[in-house]
Amino acid sequence: DAGVTQSPTHLIKTRGQHVTLRCSPISGHKSVSWYQQVLGQGPQFIFQYYEKEERGRGNFPDRFSARQFPNYSSELNVNALLLGDSALYLCASSLERQGGDTQYFGPGTRLTVL
């Protein structure tokens, strides 16, 4: 089975632009979470979606938004990009939202904002 996939792999944008990152979960997984990881830090939680509904939001500005589609894939959108948005964006999927449910991460999208 394929793992979590993310696209694109790398992306370069300029300040003020908008970006859309995509994630396909492991087949059968219904929950998708997004994380931002800046250099030297652990991943920071942005959003969690389960059954197409937002179930959790981290401490990120409203410039960040996401959605989950009927096939459980997900998009993360970031508007009005800032230099500080440069990071590795990670998507993780899990089967459900139950105790002991493991989150599996994708390879990430490296976003560079110039």
Place this chain on the structure above:
Amino acid sequence: LAKTTQPISMDSYEGQEVNITCSHNNIATNDYITWYQQFPSQGPRFIIQGYKTKVTNEVASLFIPADRKSSTLSLPRVSLSDTAVYYCLLFSGYSTLTFGKGTMLLVSP
């Protein structure tokens, strides 16, 4: 804030067993203890997860005492390719993963 405390870094040599201890004094009843490995510019890779006692899989063992206030990840006979950052997290399924800085393990020849 991360709910776990682990050493910032550890050094080892090839072929040795490495034990990384994680403290989680405020672990909740619903929390599972989960460990991830991460290489630079890659997504974290799930290693092992447990609730109590001992869990073993093909790559590691996880030891959890009865009070569950700490846990130890054991990596048998490490190799150079085990050089990575290791994260200890608490996860209840309904919550999100809260990462700290992790433990940077350096394996030398």
